[in-house]
Amino acid sequence: MTRSELMQKLVSMLMDIxxxxxxxxxxSSVNLEELGYDSLDQSxxxxxxxxxxxxxxxxxxxxxxxxxxxxxxxxASRV
Amino acid sequence: MSIGIEAIxxxxxxxxRDNLERLEAFGVTADFIDNKIGVxxxxxxxxxxxxxxxxxxxxxxxxxxxxxxxxxxxxLVLCTQNPDGYGLPHTSAIVxxxxxxxxxxxxxxxxxxxxxxxxxxxxLQSLMEAQGLKTGLLVTADPYSKVVxxxxxxxxxxxxxxxxxTLLTSPAEGAPRLRLVKALxxxxxxxxxxxEVGPDRVLRMNGREVFNxxxxxxxxxxxxxxxxxxxxxxxxxxxxxxxxSKYIVDTLVRRLGLPPEKVPIAIGETGNTVSSSxxxxxxxxxxxxxxxxxxxxxxGVGLSYASAILEWSS
Numbered sequence: 001m002t003r004s005e006l007m008q009k010l011v012s013m014l015m016d017i018x019x020x021x022x023x024x025x026x027x028s029s030v031n032l033e034e035l036g037y038d039s040l041d042q043s044x045x046x047x048x049x050x051x052x053x054x055x056x057x058x059x060x061x062x063x064x065x066x067x068x069x070x071x072x073x074x075x076a077s078r079v
Numbered sequence: 080m081s082i083g084i085e086a087i088x089x090x091x092x093x094x095x096r097d098n099l100e101r102l103e104a105f106g107v108t109a110d111f112i113d114n115k116i117g118v119x120x121x122x123x124x125x126x127x128x129x130x131x132x133x134x135x136x137x138x139x140x141x142x143x144x145x146x147x148x149x150x151x152x153x154x155l156v157l158c159t160q161n162p163d164g165y166g167l168p169h170t171s172a173i174v175x176x177x178x179x180x181x182x183x184x185x186x187x188x189x190x191x192x193x194x195x196x197x198x199x200x201x202x203l204q205s206l207m208e209a210q211g212l213k214t215g216l217l218v219t220a221d222p223y224s225k226v227v228x229x230x231x232x233x234x235x236x237x238x239x240x241x242x243x244x245t246l247l248t249s250p251a252e253g254a255p256r257l258r259l260v261k262a263l264x265x266x267x268x269x270x271x272x273x274x275e276v277g278p279d280r281v282l283r284m285n286g287r288e289v290f291n292x293x294x295x296x297x298x299x300x301x302x303x304x305x306x307x308x309x310x311x312x313x314x315x316x317x318x319x320x321x322x323x324s325k326y327i328v329d330t331l332v333r334r335l336g337l338p339p340e341k342v343p344i345a346i347g348e349t350g351n352t353v354s355s356s357x358x359x360x361x362x363x364x365x366x367x368x369x370x371x372x373x374x375x376x377x378x379g380v381g382l383s384y385a386s387a388i389l390e391w392s393s
Contacts, residue, residue: 038107040115040326043290051295059287 001079006072013048017041028068045071053079082207082215083256083392084200085248087362088140090133091241091349094123096229098236105232112236117325121239121350124222129163131173134220137244138178145246147214149178154215155186156203158195158354160380161225162188174218185212192274193321193379195219195354196245197387201262203247217245219354226282233284237324239350243358255367255391261308262387263300267292274380289379293327297378297386298334304374304386312337315388316370321377322346322356353379367391 001009007025014023014037021036032042042062049071050056055078057065065071097120098112112119124133134157142149157171171186180186189199199217207215220242229235250256273288297320305311318341320328328344331337345360352359357375364370371391378384 038111038115039286040290040324043287044294044330046287047291047294050291062287 003072003076006075006079007068009052010045010049010068010071013045013052014041017044017048025068028072031066032068033066049075055079080208080211080249081256081258081392082204082212082247082249083258084245084361084365084389085254085256086141086145086246087243087358087365088137088144089241089243089355089359089362090136090140091122091239091359092124092128092133094125094240096121096123101236105236107232107236115324115326116236117328117344117346118237118239118350119347121236122241122348123224124240130159130161130220130222130225131163131170131177133222133240133242134170134174134218134244135177137220137242138174138216138218141216141244141246147246150181151214152180152184152216153212154203154207155180155184155218156189156199156215157186157218157220158189158191158199159219159221160190160192161221161223170220171218191354191383192221192381193323193351193353193356194377194381194383194385195221196243196357197262197375197377197385198264198383199354200245200247200259201264201385201387204259207247213249215247217247219243219245219358221353221355223282223353226276226280228281231281231283233286234282237351238282239352241349241352241355241359243355243362245358250392257365257373257389258392259387260390261304262385263304263307264385265296265300265383267296267382270382273382289323289382290327290330292382292384293323293378294330294334296382297376297384298331300384300386301335301374301376304388308388310372310388315372315374316341317364317373318342319357319360319364319373319375321379322349322360323351323379
């Protein structure tokens with residue numbers, strides 16, 4: 001999966017979890033909290049990543065995940 | 080002899096904790112409170128109220144509502160994990176004594192959290208039918224204010240104190256009853272640490288683990304239950320889910336593809352009342368014919384989960 005495909009996949013997951021929040025690959029460097037996502041949305045995103053990409057992100061890794069770029073960097077070697 | 084639900088009454092303590100007054104302390108927004116947690120205010124029991132007192136108030140209400148006398152009660156099953164005192168004697172015996180129920184009345188506790196109503200209903204209905212008992216009470220009373228730290232963002236915005244009393248009787252004695260006709264049960268003890276009280280007697284909740292469990296295991300069980308009963312989503316008039324949070328109920332609606340109008344969310348002024356959350360809503364849907372077939376599902380501590388189909392019968 002290319003980085004672009006991965007980013008599109010993450011955006012699609014977030015649109016499903018929180019349709020009211022505006023998100024696009026162009027906002028990949030913006031803090032997700034600043035965009036309007038919260039801790040519950042993050043739980044939803046982590047579950048979607050597990051179910052759709054087959055990657056289980058550990059609790060110890062979650063704290064450093066603030067932007068979509070962070071997610072893409074972590075997932076790049078695992079998908 | 081078939082047994083079913085005749086009446087349900089609740090008791091919600093008058094004490095209140097306002098979540099909107101704690102936004103700054105927890106770094107959350109009013110939008111988060113309203114649209115994710117879904118709880119504006121939490122009922123909190125008084126310092127002089129114990130678990131048995133909450134249970135007694137709910138029982139008194141359901142007996143008054145149904146015109147039943149205390150000596151009519153053959154069975155009392157009480158579901159709690161926050162009993163009076165140190166748990167010995169069992170809280171159902173304390174309730175039995177406080178209310179002066181008859182000595183022929185069996186009384187025991189069930190130790191379960193948010194799945195407790197469905198487990199308790201199946202247990203009591205089956206026991207009454209097997210033993211020919213005519214009048215039984217299932218009481219859920221699990222005041223989490225005993226174990227929640229008000230400084231814990233994960234739990235103190237969520238859990239409210241309440242009790243519910245569900246009266247089970249035989250249809251032969253009167254009007255139609257709402258009867259449990261099919262249930263599935265489950266446990267995943269390997270994930271039990273997701274919700275636990277530690278040696279300091281404070282509740283800890285791993286929100287991510289509880290969410291994952293609620294979003295994956297519960298929908299699977301509900302689909303299995305419908306398949307086992309040869310029913311589809313369209314055949315169910317009402318889905319009553321444990322009110323873990325608004326976000327969890329919304330997630331179940333989304334992942335199961337349910338019509339939102341069939342899935343009440345009633346958590347705003349009570350919070351997550353553990354095993355009482357389902358009966359506190361179900362009490363408003365006890366008119367025969369209005370909701371012919373109801374699916375209830377409770378899930379939480381254990382991790383334990385149970386789902387059941389209720390139908391009216393006479």
